[in-house]
Amino acid sequence: MTITRKFFFIQLLIALILVTGMYLFVQWSFDRGFIRYIDEHENQLAESLVIELSAIYAEDGGWDKLAAFPERWLQLVTSSVGLPLTGDRLRHRAERLMENGWPPRHLPHPPAGLPQPFEWRTRLLDAEQRMIYGPRDQPLRELELRPIKNPDGKVVGYLGVERESAMFSAARDLQFSRQQNKAYFVIAVIMLLISAGIAMPLAQRFVDPIKKLTLATRKLASGDYSPRIDHQTNDELGQLARDFNELALTLSQNESLRRRWVADISHELRTPLTVLLGEIDALRDGVYELDRNSLNSLHQEAQLLSRLVNDLYELSMSDIGALDYHKVPVDLGAAARDVLEGLTQAFEDKSIQMETAGLDESRTIVYADPDRIDQLLSNLLQNTLRYTDDGGRVRLTLARKGDLVRLQLEDSAPGVTPAELPKLFDRLYRADSSRNRKSGGTGLGLAICKNIAEAHGGALKAESSALGGLSLTFELPLMKETPA
Structure with a gap:
């Protein structure tokens, strides 16, 4: 399976999980909210009806007048739900109420699985819980009784609301919930289709740079170093x-x-x-x-x-780091003096004046390989001897600078142009353009010296000399204590 397909299916799976989770959560939240809304709405209706009945009792001085006029009771309970009966309908329902009792037995029933309306489940009882409007044989345990009090706080009657059966309670929002479920399902399918439509081009856009990188890497592996990837993003x-x-x-x-x-x-x-x-x-x-x-x-x-x-x-x-280094405490000044003594005659043969400073003034102990240090100093001095014109000057200075010791070798003309200074440590490079081996050597000495200096944690750099030639500066860290 390609990365594009993997990325596509991963995105689709994530979208499916999110849409399914959202669908289930919304359905659960809606069901709970809808049932809570119905319950709160019926509680409000019952409370308002209790207040109305309390006012009627106080005005009539009892329940006799209300019990004698079923039209008044019908108008009261239907008005509480916003569907008041009037005129012929009210009179017709009152007559049937007198004949069959309350609630009416021959009115059309609600759709299967749904509970009866609130006004059909309402009962009126007196203070002794005797039924005024409602089935005489209905057990009180089926009713949720709300006390009706007079202004003095005395219970004068009860408003009974028939409790819903467990089936009705579970199915109260069934029809509306089914409609909502269908709508949610359609929305979920549409969202999944949209996610699939977005996931494929997004996966291709995400994978295209990887494909380009793969192709360029293959070319790179075959020896073609020209490919470049143009992907200007910060990710x-x-x-x-x-x-x-x-x-x-x-x-x-x-x-x-x-x-x-x-x-x-x-x-x-x-x-x-x-x-x-x-x-x-x-x-x-x-x-x-x-x-x-x-x-x-x-x-x-x-x-x-x-x-x-x-x-x-x-x-x-x-x-490759394969040179052997056997490091011991070395006096850099003494090492420079020893190498210089071996080349004194060669400098005299070319009438080159040698000046030294600081070689004998203080002990400058470094932790180094004495043979490699001798090789480095010898290469530097021979390079100076090879290039400095006859009758010139050479100055070798040793000084301490903080935790470092600096050995500086300066010579007189000929000098090196600033453009050539960075190239002096390149392999096989000579400032002498004729590449004459009589004066130019192999062109590897300074490169070897630089590697030796770096292997000791030091540095070697080239600059123009104040004497008119080249200045080579070799720095090494001073040894703080003798290693075990």
């Missing part, structure tokens, strides 16, 4: 569509980066291999003699290729 489906579009864009960008990465690696590996094979072919063909210079050239290209492969391996291990 969960709208958020899902925006997330899908973001995912498709990210996958597309990653695919572009992957292709560029493969192309760059191919280029990086092909160039030293081409040079290496070319020199070997030249030696085989006798173009070059196999001497120390040619072997040194071959060794240099092989070293470059080996360094590139090693850097690629380390970078891939760092990306």
Whole structure:
């Protein structure tokens, strides 16, 4: 079963439950209200009739006059329900009342299942509960007696109202209730049909974005990252569509980066291999003699290729979190001094003036892997040595900043343009557009350094240097206590 059909049947089921519940509740409420209304209406009629009879008793001085004139009694009880008898009808009914007693026995009966009207069930009794108008043999237990009092509060008679039988009580509203039930049933059917008519297009409207998302996901899985979902709403489906579009864009960008990465690696590996094979072919063909210079050239290209492969391996291990880190308390200033001492001669060979500040002033203990920290510092200094012009300046500064220790390496010209600064940590990127390996290295050193810094909870950023070149700032959190 499709989602559209499921959603349609769920909505239809909800509508059916609501309509059925409403139908039953309205029917129950109407029945109870209707019966209560009839009871209250009859109570009001009886109370008003008691007041009238009390006034008649006071005016006549007893029940004799009322008992002698049945027309007066008929007019009284029929007027109480708003259907007063007059003229010939009154006289004719009075005559029959004298002949047959009260209530009349030969009047037309109400429809089957319905009780007799209120005026037919009314009886008049004197103070000793003797029947004045009503069947002489009717048991008093069948009557609901209401006392009739004179102005002094003395009971002078009773108004008796015949109680309805259980069947009449249950069936009193039967006919009207049946009519209402039919109307409710028709309304319920109409509401269900309307609900079904609304549920189907609503279900389709609800499911259409899901269908689009399903189709776009299949294209995404097949390698087509171009589909986008246009669903401009603020609900969960709208958020899902925006997330899908973001995912498709990210996958597309990653695919572009992957292709560029493969192309760059191919280029990086092909160039030293081409040079290496070319020199070997030249030696085989006798173009070059196999001497120390040619072997040194071959060794240099092989070293470059080996360094590139090693850097690629380390970078891939760092990306997947597989590099081993054995962290211990490390004095960052002492580590920087040790790495710098190993490169002092190389800086002197290029006549580069090295300035240091803060390396010996205070202990800056960090929790780090000493080998990885040495690798990071060595890469940074070698990068500076490789790019800084002969006769330039380099300044290495170590300082504490709150809970952090900051190591800043600045060099002189050449500098890096502001547009190139964010790209320095990209893989295989060199600011040198000629991509000359004699000066540019493999283009992976700074990317490896950034991964090492982040693995230690630190950061590495590049800025323009006040000396005219590049400034690389390495920050690490200070160790608060020695780990166990």
